[in-house]
Amino acid sequence: MAERIKPAEKFKRDRVPMKEQDPKERVKNFNEVPYGYSLEEAIKEAQRCLQCKPAACVEGCPADVHIPQFIDKIIDEDIEAAFKEIKITNALPAVCGRVCPQEEQCEGNCVMNKKGKPIAIGRLERFVADWAREHGIVDEDIDESQKKGKKVAIVGSGPAGLACAADLAKLGYDVTVFEALHKPGGVLIYGIPEFRLPKSIVNYEVEQIKKMGVKIYTDYVIGYIKTVDELVEEYDAVFLANGAGAPSFLGIPGENLNGVYSASEFLTRSNLMRAFDFPEFDTPIQAGKRVVVIGGGNVAMDAVRTAKRLGAEEAIIVYRRSRAEMPARAEEIEHAEAEGIRFELLTNPIRVIGDENGNVKGLECVRMELGEPDESGRRRPVPIEGSNFVMDVDNVIVAIGQNANPIVARSATGVETNKWGYFVADEETGKTTHPKVWAGGDIVTGAATVILAVGAGKKAAKSIHETLSAQ
Amino acid sequence: MARILKKEQWSDTIFSMLIEAKDVAKASKAGQFIILIPKEHGERVPLTIADSSKDEGWVQIVFQVVGKSTLELSRMNEGDELYSFVGPLGMPSEVEKFSGKVIMIGGGIGIAPIHPIAKTLKDLGNHVVSIIGARTADLLIMEDKMKEASTELIVATDDGSKGKKGFVNMVLEELLATEADNVDRIWAIGPPIMMKACTESAKKFNKPIIVSLNPIMVDGTGMCGACRVTVGGKTKFACVDGPEFDGALVDFDELMARQRQYKEQEQKALELYKAKEGLA
Numbered sequence: 001m002a003e004r005i006k007p008a009e010k011f012k013r014d015r016v017p018m019k020e021q022d023p024k025e026r027v028k029n030f031n032e033v034p035y036g037y038s039l040e041e042a043i044k045e046a047q048r049c050l051q052c053k054p055a056a057c058v059e060g061c062p063a064d065v066h067i068p069q070f071i072d073k074i075i076d077e078d079i080e081a082a083f084k085e086i087k088i089t090n091a092l093p094a095v096c097g098r099v100c101p102q103e104e105q106c107e108g109n110c111v112m113n114k115k116g117k118p119i120a121i122g123r124l125e126r127f128v129a130d131w132a133r134e135h136g137i138v139d140e141d142i143d144e145s146q147k148k149g150k151k152v153a154i155v156g157s158g159p160a161g162l163a164c165a166a167d168l169a170k171l172g173y174d175v176t177v178f179e180a181l182h183k184p185g186g187v188l189i190y191g192i193p194e195f196r197l198p199k200s201i202v203n204y205e206v207e208q209i210k211k212m213g214v215k216i217y218t219d220y221v222i223g224y225i226k227t228v229d230e231l232v233e234e235y236d237a238v239f240l241a242n243g244a245g246a247p248s249f250l251g252i253p254g255e256n257l258n259g260v261y262s263a264s265e266f267l268t269r270s271n272l273m274r275a276f277d278f279p280e281f282d283t284p285i286q287a288g289k290r291v292v293v294i295g296g297g298n299v300a301m302d303a304v305r306t307a308k309r310l311g312a313e314e315a316i317i318v319y320r321r322s323r324a325e326m327p328a329r330a331e332e333i334e335h336a337e338a339e340g341i342r343f344e345l346l347t348n349p350i351r352v353i354g355d356e357n358g359n360v361k362g363l364e365c366v367r368m369e370l371g372e373p374d375e376s377g378r379r380r381p382v383p384i385e386g387s388n389f390v391m392d393v394d395n396v397i398v399a400i401g402q403n404a405n406p407i408v409a410r411s412a413t414g415v416e417t418n419k420w421g422y423f424v425a426d427e428e429t430g431k432t433t434h435p436k437v438w439a440g441g442d443i444v445t446g447a448a449t450v451i452l453a454v455g456a457g458k459k460a461a462k463s464i465h466e467t468l469s470a471q
Numbered sequence: 472m473a474r475i476l477k478k479e480q481w482s483d484t485i486f487s488m489l490i491e492a493k494d495v496a497k498a499s500k501a502g503q504f505i506i507l508i509p510k511e512h513g514e515r516v517p518l519t520i521a522d523s524s525k526d527e528g529w530v531q532i533v534f535q536v537v538g539k540s541t542l543e544l545s546r547m548n549e550g551d552e553l554y555s556f557v558g559p560l561g562m563p564s565e566v567e568k569f570s571g572k573v574i575m576i577g578g579g580i581g582i583a584p585i586h587p588i589a590k591t592l593k594d595l596g597n598h599v600v601s602i603i604g605a606r607t608a609d610l611l612i613m614e615d616k617m618k619e620a621s622t623e624l625i626v627a628t629d630d631g632s633k634g635k636k637g638f639v640n641m642v643l644e645e646l647l648a649t650e651a652d653n654v655d656r657i658w659a660i661g662p663p664i665m666m667k668a669c670t671e672s673a674k675k676f677n678k679p680i681i682v683s684l685n686p687i688m689v690d691g692t693g694m695c696g697a698c699r700v701t702v703g704g705k706t707k708f709a710c711v712d713g714p715e716f717d718g719a720l721v722d723f724d725e726l727m728a729r730q731r732q733y734k735e736q737e738q739k740a741l742e743l744y745k746a747k748e749g750l751a
């Protein structure tokens with residue numbers, strides 16, 4: 001058991017930094033960038049926590065992780081107990097500890113943030129989950145007496161589907177997950193790159209959930225092989241968690257030239273199909289000498305950093321607003337900058353230029369300036385007349401957002417969607433307009449975050465349990 | 472799941488396989504396709520469902536060896552399991568009972584995907600005239616099955632080694648020259664250049680023609696946009712909006728350019744695989 005330090009000492013200490021791969025080295029590989037805390041580092045960081053009651057940090061966490069409690073158990077050096085404490089509310093701590101936008105959530109709310117030194121909650125959560133995995137700790141004891149003999153179908157194996165499956169399995173339900181791709185995990189597998197979230201971690205989480213008795217059928221596209229209507233017939237409840245996977249394009253000339261990708265395609269080729277290891281893996285990918293990624297969100301950062309690792313000499317972000325408006329996490333932008341990514345801000349693409357073989361050779365852009373604020377309160381970028389210029393580029397990757405994919409919705413009679421094709425579901429329960437159907441995650445909210453999807457999965461599980469128990 | 476039940480070699484480079492896939496067989500309709508990954512580390516290969524049996528629970532694929540993945544697939548044997556097999560995908564063909572005749576054109580490996588559509592149309596009571604063609608007699612596949620699925624069958628080979636001498640689009644034009652008034656709908660499936668030529672012929676006679684597009688795909692479920700094609704000036708995703716489209720609206724040149732995107736890498740992958748496996 002490590003000692004509890006005095007409050008004055010707590011305020012004096014700085015955040016324990018996390019060691020990471022040197023930027024010069026890491027742009028040559030796909031290994032994870034930060035190394036994670038050692039036990040000593042974790043304890044040292046945990047000692048800084050003030051153990052607030054009530055805890056402001058928890059308010060900022062969409063999953064209500066029992067933050068002060070698990071941190072306290074780290075100081076006790078009882079990591080197993082810390083793990084079980086986290087798992088009460090968060091099914092995917094190793095993932096969330098890595099990819100949550102902590103600065104806006106738990107850490108943003110931490111009282112120590114006022115001093116600019118919030119407790120590194122994400123890093124501690126990650127440490128605990130990694131430790132548990134390395135030491136073979138599992139918390140999923142299913143009470144056999146709970147066997148309910150009721151069947152639930154889940155569409156999609158992203159964080160929302162997995163979290164819902166885990167909770168329902170714990171409650172003794174017979175859960176089957178249907179996944180369109182050949183591997184479960186959703187965006188965690190096909191979208192977020194290896195260097196931010198190693199796939200071995202996602203696979204481990206999926207295995208844990210399978211060990212709880214959850215059946216996962218991959219290669220099973222609901223809407224084609226079976227409709228939601230059929231699932232409703234065969235199961236006691238259905239949870240739709242099929243994500244928002246359809247890519248948006250800009251609609252500018254030349255967008256169908258060879259060498260133009262959606263970020264979804266580029267990342268899917270690299271992550272899911274492991275094209276970064278071509279020809280060891282068969283799926284090819286193109287990343288030429290100069291690659292432009294259009295967009296300013298997390299997806300754009302992932303795509304541009306992937307392009308750099310695939311060998312691009314210059315990997316460039318083109319974004320039409322200024323740095324302050326970029327929706328990507330600060331940490332991701334900093335990582336990208338450290339890796340030598342160039343940022344062309346206040347720049348808008350207007351035309352992709354091709355050569356005689358239909359391959360990309362240039363991107364025409366126009367410079368922008370910030371005008372009056374628009375409805376969202378952000379200053380609207382307006383083109384500067386006559387500022388057009390052409391960049392020589394080999395690839396253009398479009399990362400401007402995702403839409404709802406209609407395949408599931410069109411096979412679901414009586415489940416209402418909004419005008420963008422997202423399911424209409426109650427925020428607290430996930431209930432849709434169909435009494436046997438729940439929905440949650442990106443397919444309800446539009447592209448959001450992992451932890452919100454986990455939260456939606458848990459809420460739906462609770463509501464499904466309440467509804468089915470009352471029958 | 473997805474075991475190879477039966478394998479046949481139909482020519483130098485064309486193979487047929489029956490794949491055990493109960494649920495896929497049950498749900499599949501004419502015009503749809505599957506995506507398979509032969510082995511771990513493999514890529515996702517889209518192939519049309521050439522036939523299926525709900526009772527026996529299999530799906531038939533007919534494929535031509537053109538690169539590493541199809542070569543690897545052709546070297547797998549009865550009893551082997553495919554790493555991944557997903558389907559049915561895509562929109563089914565829009566079939567109905569037409570008052571006039573329908574013409575079904577299959578070129579080369581395109582005969583395999585035209586077959587289930589012809590069969591369905593004939594079962595609906597249509598008068599089905601099929602034109603099937605290949606470079607040479609040895610490469611002509613599924614003649615008997617097509618005979619069964621058609622009211623009339625015309626065979627053509629480029630070199631005249633079987634049936635009429637010439638390309639299928641030439642046969643189509645001859646047919647339309649005498650019969651255009653009796654024809655309600657045309658389907659053409661084969662290499663893009665053949666579908667483009669058939670579309671030109673159909674346009675001359677102002678006849679609607681449906682073509683099935685085969686751009687490079689990844690997921691096949693509308694999530695990546697790799698398969699985008701321009702139809703009527705708009706971008707469509709062939710995997711979910713198609714694969715069948717009104718030929719008159721398709722930008723075939725763009726399709727052909729996009730199919731060449733990975734030529735270099737594909738060549739390299741094929742050479743490496745052959746070297747590793749000791750193949751000539």
Ligand SMILES: Cc1cc2nc3c(=O)[nH]c(=O)nc-3n(C[C@H](O)[C@H](O)[C@H](O)COP(=O)(O)OP(=O)(O)OC[C@H]3O[C@@H](n4cnc5c(N)ncnc54)[C@H](O)[C@@H]3O)c2cc1C
Pocket residue numbers: 099100101155156157158159160161178179180181184185186187188191192193220221222223241242243244245267298299302405407408440441442443447448449450451453
């Ligand atoms: C590149 C990228 C980076 C991101 N980075 C972060 C980050 O750092 N931090 C963060 O918090 N969030 C991040 N996000 C957002 C986050 O990943 C998503 O909000 C979250 O994954 C949504 O979870 P979900 O379960 O709703 O859907 P998804 O993860 O999209 O999973 C849906 C699953 O359903 C499957 N499916 C779809 N249709 C069907 C069908 N018809 N039948 C069967 N299965 C189907 C899909 O194949 C998929 O596996 C990122 C997203 C992307 C794309």
Ligand SMILES: Cc1cc2nc3c(=O)[nH]c(=O)nc-3n(C[C@H](O)[C@H](O)[C@H](O)COP(=O)(O)OP(=O)(O)OC[C@H]3O[C@@H](n4cnc5c(N)ncnc54)[C@H](O)[C@@H]3O)c2cc1C
Pocket residue numbers: 504515516517518519520533534535536537538539540541542580583584684685686687688689714730731734737738741
């Ligand atoms: C909807 C659809 C249905 C198809 N049906 C059949 C069929 O029934 N029989 C058949 O023999 N072929 C069919 N194809 C084409 C088949 O998918 C390709 O020949 C195969 O993927 C080539 O893989 P490879 O590694 O052997 O060759 P590669 O060396 O990878 O490529 C050779 C050529 O095949 C095409 N190709 C490569 N990868 C893909 C891909 N992922 N998707 C589509 N095309 C690709 C490219 O034009 C390429 O130049 C179909 C394609 C589509 C999209």
Ligand code: SF4
Pocket residue numbers: 060061062063064065067090096097100102105106107121122125451
């Ligand atoms: S789940 Fe995310 S928001 Fe919640 S405590 Fe963990 S890192 Fe913070």
Ligand code: SF4
Pocket residue numbers: 048049050051052055056057058067068109110111112119121
């Ligand atoms: S708000 Fe910060 S200091 Fe307070 S309990 Fe939470 S993590 Fe600890």
Ligand code: FES
Pocket residue numbers: 687688689690691692693694695696697698699708709710711
């Ligand atoms: S293949 Fe990915 S959208 Fe069609």
